[in-house]
Amino acid sequence: MEESPGGPSQKKVVAVVGGGLVGALNACFFAKRGFDVELFETREDIRQAKIVRGRSINLALSHRGRQALKHVGMEEKIVSQGIPMHARMIHSLNGKQSPIPYGKKGQYILSVDRANLNKELLTAAETYPNTKLNFDRKLQDWSAETGLMTFEQVEADLIVGCDGAFSAIRKQFLRRSRFNYSQTYIPHGYMELTMPPINGEFAMKPNYLHIWPRNTFMMIALPNLDKTFTCTLFMPFEEFEKITTGDEVIEFFQKYFPDAIPLIGVDALKRDYFRLPAQAMVSVKCSPYHIGSKCVLMGDAAHAVVPFYGQGMNAGFEDCIVFDEIMEQFNEDFSAVLPEYTRVRVPDDHAIADLAMYNYIEMRAHVNSKWFLFRKHIDNLLHFLMPKTIIPLYTMVIILINKTVINRGLLFSATGALLGGSFLLIKNPPDINKLLVPAEKMWSRLVALRTS
Incomplete structure (x- = not known):
């Protein structure tokens, strides 16, 4: 493996802790730069496992995540294994479907x-001769001063914590002063159900993110290559706990998701609802992302987000490419790279976390309102007329454009929506308090996003 221009004259050892999505991708990035990479994962090798433990919510890969995959030559392969979703498909109580x-x-x-x-x-990381994958290796302790880690005693020049929302690497950060950390569990849990194919074909239109918004809860469905849909029910835990029998499951679905019953199947619903309890969702924020020149956090270890903007994985992948760009900028000097990485990434990741929280409210409730649908049409119209000036919120989040453009776009978009929506507001006045509070939070967080 050739070293990249400006690479180290002597190979340094980078230990990546966590063999999930961000850890495996990070191993590729560091190996490509010529570092000796040791990846450590607590679980067994999932490529040989009969049952893969852990989260299984389908993922939405966007432009930001694809850029990171492209950097290590993986974009085309992964894209070929995905299914494009061009819009949300909203399912109303009466069975009507409306694309957005x-x-x-x-x-x-x-x-x-x-x-x-x-x-x-993982397979891509393993193709680099300077990478070694270690499974069934649980981290016991590590030193920020020496880079010594207790598995069986491993020493590294840089430790990269990619070990998830409950990171063992981050525990060392918590022992230090001036480390900010917050963890918030939302009152909703999630449960996964499977919608099988019908006569060998998708039971619904496949190129959509299907949503059943029901104000305080919702269900979504994403397509899979095997012609199934993975349905995820998001609901307050107390609502999950009220349903204790198979008949109560069917009564609940008849009331709120009647069109989904024949597609999932009565027997499957009665069985799968009780297969696993509803799972919790947590949002984690922390700062800084590094200790000295020896350790840095990435992915969920640094910024776990709730899954309602589909940007958790994409933000984690973007961590990898941003870190790589800063490595190039500072000639792989960890003492300069790590503080700069914290400075650049913390505001962006915190903004994504807040927007993900807001989007849950939008997905489960606002998509049903006339005001929301009207605003979407105005956003798209103004974007068509002024594509470089006005950019819809979702597009801004996916691509992370310059914040000056965002500010200007928001100003024009708000003005256009106000003028164009006068008639609708008079005819169907919304609750101003409900609109302004989340909108104010949304815009303030969005403005924090900057070019990475």
């Missing part, structure tokens, strides 16, 4: 399988 495009024509996100993506990235 994400942005301009041709724009889409990809539904990808988490386990398959993880396997592909």
